[in-house]
Amino acid sequence: MEKKRLYIELENCIGCRSCLAACTQCGGHEQKNRNYVYDVNPLVNRQTMPLMCLHCVDPACARSCPAQAIQIHETGAVLSALTEKCIGCQNCTIACPYGIPKFDEEENLMYKCDLCIDRTKDGIPPMCASVCPSNTLQWLTEEEIAEKQQMHDLGNDKWVTSMPYLEGETNVKVNLPGILQGTTKLF
Amino acid sequence: MEETNVKVSKNSINNAFASHFAKSMFLAVSGIVILSFIGTRMFTHVDLNLYGYMVGTIVFLGGFFYRFIAWGERPPTKIIIKKGIKLLFRKSTPKTSAEHLATYRFIWNRGIYRWTQHVLIGWGCIVSCFVTFPLVFGWMYFTMAESGYYTIVFMGINLMTVPADGIIAFFSYNALNFSAISVIIGVCMALYRRLKNMQARADQNFLYDFMPLYLLLIISVTGLILTFMNVFLHGAGHYAMSLIHQYSVIVTLIYLPFGKLAHIPFRPLSVFARNYREHYGEKSMKECKVCGTGFVSTEQSNDVIDVLGKNDMEFNMKDGFNLAELCLPCRRKYRIARFSGFETHKVPVKEANQNAKG
Numbered sequence: 001m002e003k004k005r006l007y008i009e010l011e012n013c014i015g016c017r018s019c020l021a022a023c024t025q026c027g028g029h030e031q032k033n034r035n036y037v038y039d040v041n042p043l044v045n046r047q048t049m050p051l052m053c054l055h056c057v058d059p060a061c062a063r064s065c066p067a068q069a070i071q072i073h074e075t076g077a078v079l080s081a082l083t084e085k086c087i088g089c090q091n092c093t094i095a096c097p098y099g100i101p102k103f104d105e106e107e108n109l110m111y112k113c114d115l116c117i118d119r120t121k122d123g124i125p126p127m128c129a130s131v132c133p134s135n136t137l138q139w140l141t142e143e144e145i146a147e148k149q150q151m152h153d154l155g156n157d158k159w160v161t162s163m164p165y166l167e168g169e170t171n172v173k174v175n176l177p178g179i180l181q182g183t184t185k186l187f
Numbered sequence: 188m189e190e191t192n193v194k195v196s197k198n199s200i201n202n203a204f205a206s207h208f209a210k211s212m213f214l215a216v217s218g219i220v221i222l223s224f225i226g227t228r229m230f231t232h233v234d235l236n237l238y239g240y241m242v243g244t245i246v247f248l249g250g251f252f253y254r255f256i257a258w259g260e261r262p263p264t265k266i267i268i269k270k271g272i273k274l275l276f277r278k279s280t281p282k283t284s285a286e287h288l289a290t291y292r293f294i295w296n297r298g299i300y301r302w303t304q305h306v307l308i309g310w311g312c313i314v315s316c317f318v319t320f321p322l323v324f325g326w327m328y329f330t331m332a333e334s335g336y337y338t339i340v341f342m343g344i345n346l347m348t349v350p351a352d353g354i355i356a357f358f359s360y361n362a363l364n365f366s367a368i369s370v371i372i373g374v375c376m377a378l379y380r381r382l383k384n385m386q387a388r389a390d391q392n393f394l395y396d397f398m399p400l401y402l403l404l405i406i407s408v409t410g411l412i413l414t415f416m417n418v419f420l421h422g423a424g425h426y427a428m429s430l431i432h433q434y435s436v437i438v439t440l441i442y443l444p445f446g447k448l449a450h451i452p453f454r455p456l457s458v459f460a461r462n463y464r465e466h467y468g469e470k471s472m473k474e475c476k477v478c479g480t481g482f483v484s485t486e487q488s489n490d491v492i493d494v495l496g497k498n499d500m501e502f503n504m505k506d507g508f509n510l511a512e513l514c515l516p517c518r519r520k521y522r523i524a525r526f527s528g529f530e531t532h533k534v535p536v537k538e539a540n541q542n543a544k545g
Binding site for chain 1: 261293450453457494520527536
């Protein structure tokens with residue numbers, strides 16, 4: 001089974017929030033979604049962008065956890081806190097450079113995107129990527145991501161996936177908006 | 188371990204020990220020996236039938252200290268433990284402890300079924316530990332000076348004399364039977380949930396999630412069989428079964444600090460964490476560098492920055508703040524801003540509802 005990654009093409013997002021709804025329906029998610037969709041310039045236009053856990057190679061949340069409750073799966077996914085270990089200190093929410101982990105005060109428990117580990121460990125795309133109607137969220141092999149990278153690389157330092165635009169190496173690859181690069185997409 | 192940043196005075200007691208581990212082990216074993224010396228009236232009432240459990244407990248202590256000292260050396264853990272101990276005598280500590288460690292209120296909020304199974308297993312185990320270990324180390328034993336009356340001796344003191352067929356005696360003999368039944372019901376509920384609940388099935392595995400349950404089940408069932416053999420079979424097979432029971436307990440005990448059951452000794456940290464958040468939250472709240480709302484205590488924000496620094500992570504932005512100084516919505520908007528080039532976090536609009544209804 002070839003290793004696939006979540007790949008986010010930000011400017012495709014149409015703000016339908018299907019990914020949020022789908023997230024609630026994943027086996028291990030207890031009907032609570034773990035991803036976000038933001039208006040880029042809410043008072044002016046309708047452009048939206050999704051934001052979700054980027055699954056850092058060296059995750060700050062796990063580093064800051066006093067209870068070692070945040071485990072990293074062999075696929076590279078950074079998992080939700082183990083229910084029996086999480087002590088509810090919320091260090092992870094402060095440490096995460098992207099503000100991803102959510103905290104349930106009632107249950108005294110942190111929860112976050114686990115890349116639908118019950119699906120992705122068997123090579124099935126995560127819920128959000130399965131339902132995304134605009135190809136914002138894609139589930140791609142390394143070669144396909146390399147191809148995308150080439151396609152969007154304009155050689156003017158304005159491109160594309162992830163580093164150096166993020167705070168560290170991540171397992172999820174993000175493609176910065178083509179709009180900034182002056183490319184127009186045909187759907 | 189501490190030498191680098193703490194000045195140890197020349198005559199400090201710590202110099203007597205090669206390591207933190209050696210010191211903990213020495214103190215724990217000495218404590219047990221002294222308590223047993225008092226409890227057994229100078230070793231005259233040791234129940235040697237239970238010596239296997241004694242050895243098992245000492246081995247358990249070795250694993251326990253190894254695991255937890257290593258864990259306590261992690262930078263974030265160290266901070267919580269240090270500040271947690273300092274804040275231990277807050278007014279709210281008894282209430283928080285009761286809710287976190289005795290009534291498991293947070294598990295109630297995760298579901299009544301899970302709460303029921305956890306109370307049955309948890310309290311079953313606590314009761315059996317409170318009965319077993321005093322018996323093993325001779326802190327508690329029974330004598331019969333007068334026929335038909337048991338004297339309960341606790342720490343070498345005659346606590347009370349009860350009729351051998353009375354109600355207190357009945358509950359003393361059967362405490363372990365009741366706790367075994369409670370654990371068996373709880374474990375069966377947990378197993379049923381793990382087999383049927385799609386959510387549990389999503390990320391469980393045999394060794395981490397099922398094995399501890401089976402270990403507890405084996406202990407409880409063999410313990411009950413022991414009672415059954417004595418009451419109904421005139422003790423037939425008692426010795427073989429008592430060895431099986433003993434092995435199952437010792438294996439579980441030694442495994443305890445290394446698997447899922449490790450949350451038992453380490454869970455009190457959640458009280459530390461709650462005190463830490465409440466105390467420093469009352470002192471001063473960190474105001475978000477973008478929107479100005481207080482979102483976490485200044486202390487915790489600084490501690491997290493400090494811990495991340497120890498892990499070679501610096502999230503200092505060119506815009507003049509550390510990411511741990513932004514509230515969560517602003518931090519997310521700031522990321523969108525980095526993606527798009529437009530300063531989303533500076534638009535004074537509350538983030539849209541991000542919680543989908545499932």
